[in-house]
Amino acid sequence: MQPERLLKKHNLRKTSGRLSVLRCFLEYGKALSHGEVQDLVGKKVDRVTLYRILQSFEEKGLLHKVPDDQVSVKYALCDHLHNVDHAHSDNHAHFKCNSCGDTVCLEESAIPNIPTPKGFRVNESFLLLGGLCDQCVR
Ligand SMILES: [Zn+2]
Ligand SMILES: [Zn+2]
Numbered sequence: 001m002q003p004e005r006l007l008k009k010h011n012l013r014k015t016s017g018r019l020s021v022l023r024c025f026l027e028y029g030k031a032l033s034h035g036e037v038q039d040l041v042g043k044k045v046d047r048v049t050l051y052r053i054l055q056s057f058e059e060k061g062l063l064h065k066v067p068d069d070q071v072s073v074k075y076a077l078c079d080h081l082h083n084v085d086h087a088h089s090d091n092h093a094h095f096k097c098n099s100c101g102d103t104v105c106l107e108e109s110a111i112p113n114i115p116t117p118k119g120f121r122v123n124e125s126f127l128l129l130g131g132l133c134d135q136c137v138r
Contacts, residue, residue, distance in 0.1 A: 001026075003019050003022040003023055003026060004019070006022060006062065007019070007022065007062075008019070010061060010062045011055075011060060012015065012056060012057070012060055012062070014016070014084075016044070017041075017044065017045045017050075017053055017054055018057075019036060019050050020041045020044050020045055021041060021045060021050065021053050021054070021057070022057075022062075023032050023036075024037055024041060025063070025075070026038040026078045027119070028040070029098040030076070030099055030102050030103060030104055031066045031068070031074035031075060031102075031103035031104065031105070032075060032076075033068060033072055033074045033075075034050065034051070034054065034073075036074075037054070037075075037083070038051060039049055045092055054075055057075070058075065061078055062077070062078060063075040063077060063078060064078050065124075065126075066077060066103055066126075066128075067075075067126040067128045068103055068128075069096075069119050070098065074103050076094075076103070076105050077106075079105070079107050082133065084131055085109075090092070091110060091111045091124075091125055092105060092107050092108070092109055092110055092111065093106045093109040093110075093128070093129060094106060094125040094126075094127065094129070095129045095130070095131070095133070096128055096129070096130050097130075097131065097132055097133035097134035097135075097136055098130055098131065098132065099132055099133070100133060100135065100136050102133060103128075104133070106129070107108040111125050111127045119120070
């Protein structure tokens with residue numbers, strides 16, 4: 001899908017910064033960390049602006065957070081082919097390759113409901129599998 005249309009669909013005003021960031025995700029096709037997006041967009045978008053862009057994309061359901069390891073987080077495009085509304089049905093598992101470091105969405109693998117103690121309310125859940133991707137396993 002065109003980046004312009006994706007922004008419009010998520011009620012995000014079109015700015016050159018937003019377009020550059022969105023293009024990175026569309027072209028790369030995998031989860032990206034803040035630092036990786038920064039490297040890809042270069043000087044076109046400064047650090048603070050990039051932070052705000054990623055935040056607004058997440059709020060509007062254009063990106064979702066992906067756990068990467070203990071300390072960092074990546075972002076991935078939400079699945080717009082299957083997801084009509086963005087009431088975050090992005091509760092799928094993710095896979096991180098320990099060799100090349102790529103993190104990909106396992107969109108077909110929903111995270112199962114984990115029972116929680118009475119009175120607890122779950123707002124988000126993350127499941128990260130680790131191993132070797134199909135490129136690295138050979
Ligand atoms: Zn790999
Ligand atoms: Zn994902």
